[in-house]
Amino acid sequence: MTSAQVNTRTGAGGAIQTKAELRRITEELAMSTKVTDMHTHLYAAEFGELMLWGIDELLTYHYLISESFRWSEGTYEEFWAMSKREQADWIWNKLFIEHSPVSEAASGFITILERLGLDVSSRNLDDYRQALASRTTEQQIDAVMQVSGVEHILMTNDPFDKVEREVWLSGGGKGDARFSAALRVDSLLNDWPFAVREMKSLGYEVEEAWTEGTVTEVKRFLGEWIGRMDALYLAVSMPGDFVYPAQDHRTRMIDDAMIPVCQASGIPFALMIGVRRRVNPELRLAGDMSMRSDVASVEALCRRYPEQKFLLTMLARENQHELAVLARKFRNLMVFGCWWFLHIESMVEEMTRFRIELLGTSVIPQHSDCRVFEQLIYKWEHSRRIIGRVLADKYERLWDSGWKVTEEEIQRDLDDLLNQNFWRFLGRAR
Structure with a gap:
């Protein structure tokens, strides 16, 4: 931001004059700061x-599927037998026509349309479908990233997914610099017999017994795929009964x-804990x-491995x-986002x-956890508004105590929250 822009927003000299102006500037910057x-x-x-x-992918998102069944006497089998378009029509009628779309996921769909x-x-x-029908995937990515203000996206990449694996093995996966x-x-971690079968099919000499040779091959597998993807962190979703350390x-x-x-790779280990499948x-x-x-x-992980970073x-x-309090004690622990059912x-x-x-x-403070691309729009709009409101408070x-933050300081804080804290924790310049 240039000094001229600051002066235009805040008046002569760039100073914030009133608390009302302070709140307005904070909330405006929260909505405009680019996001990782x-x-x-x-x-x-x-x-x-x-x-x-x-449209059909958005409407058949699993949040809306489960919500729709609360209004239905039909069977699950009947729903799954429908085409995706038929499922979308059914959900539209249940949640948007027969009832008002006031849940987070349903109102988020309205935010996307608008x-x-x-x-x-x-x-x-059908008009909404038609409006998007002429767009290519690339055009929609560009449009959504522009509208949402998301500048960089971290994917979640599974080498055991056969469709995805072929992209990486063919030398792809890195063509769009906006994605990591x-x-x-x-x-x-959660289905070792399946992982053993998959790794064997890829040429890794592993077995279900935890032998020295298997350990070596698992490390080779991880190292090779981190390198192939240039993965920024290792990620796992764990059940709520995960215990560490344990004899398991x-x-x-x-x-x-x-x-x-x-x-060895210099990357964090990200754990998302608490799902019951x-x-x-x-x-x-x-x-x-x-x-x-x-x-x-x-706590045990952070204490045992003080040099390893954990997301x-x-x-x-x-x-x-309790998790936030724990983060006060371990600088190698970075708390992130409001995950899944907490993203309301x-x-x-x-x-x-x-x-x-x-x-x-x-x-x-936030990540989107999106599965459908346009969800970036509502998830970040709703979250930015909250982050701006909290910071303004x-x-x-501070204002009432005589500490007057400047616009540059507000912008710095928001850039830290929405971008730099992640990249700094990784040890990568951004």
Whole structure:
């Protein structure tokens, strides 16, 4: 931002004159500061079918599927037998026509339509489809990133996904500099027999027994895929009953393979803890649940490996305060985002407030966790508004005490929260 721009916004000399002006500037900058989205399930265009976008993908997002069934007496089998377009029509009628779209996911869809310039008042789903039909994937990526203000996207990349793997093995995956990779290792920790079969099929000499040779090959697998993807961190989603240390496969995998490879590669280990899978299997991907986790396991990891950096988020609301307090004790622990079921406005506001009250601006307040590309629009708009409101409240308190923050300082703080804290934690310039 130039000095001329500052003076235009704040008046002569760039000084903020009133508390009302302070709040306005803070909230405006929160909405305009570019974002690094450090955890998503999105893909660059070169990943083809894995890059989900468009009206029908948005409406058949698993949040809306599970919400729709609360209004239905029909069977799950009938729903899954429909085409995707038919499913989208059914969900549209249930959540947007027969009832008002007031949930976070449903109102987020309305935000997307409006920000893309579509006539929300028409309630004409076919018109919305038609409006996007002529766009290419590349055009939609450009448009959504422009509207959302997201500058850089971290994908979640699984070498055990056959479609994705072929892109990487063919030398692809790095064609769009706005996207970076994170190596997903869920199967190695949570479904070891499956991981063994997959690694064997790729030429790695592993076995289910945790032998010295298997450890060596797992480390080779991780190192080669980190290098192939230029992965910025190792990522895993863990159940709420994860315990560390324990006499189990997960502890051996972490101690013998994952931490050594992370340290050799100079990358953080990201753990997302607290999911309980397939509580209702008939809902498929929509059937997962949250559960409380053991923060002491994170404490043990941070204490045992003080030189290893950990990115950490948890799914249960009950864990959030304890996790934030723990981050005060370990500088190698970076708390990030409001994950999954916590990504609703009331929880985002609560968590953002107490994190900033405990940790100042040394956190990563949000990530989108998007699966469908246009979700970037509403998830970041809703979150930016909250982050701006919380910061404005804190700046007003400083103002009342006689500490007057400048516009440059506000911009610095927001850039830290939305960008630099992530890149600085990685040790990479941005």
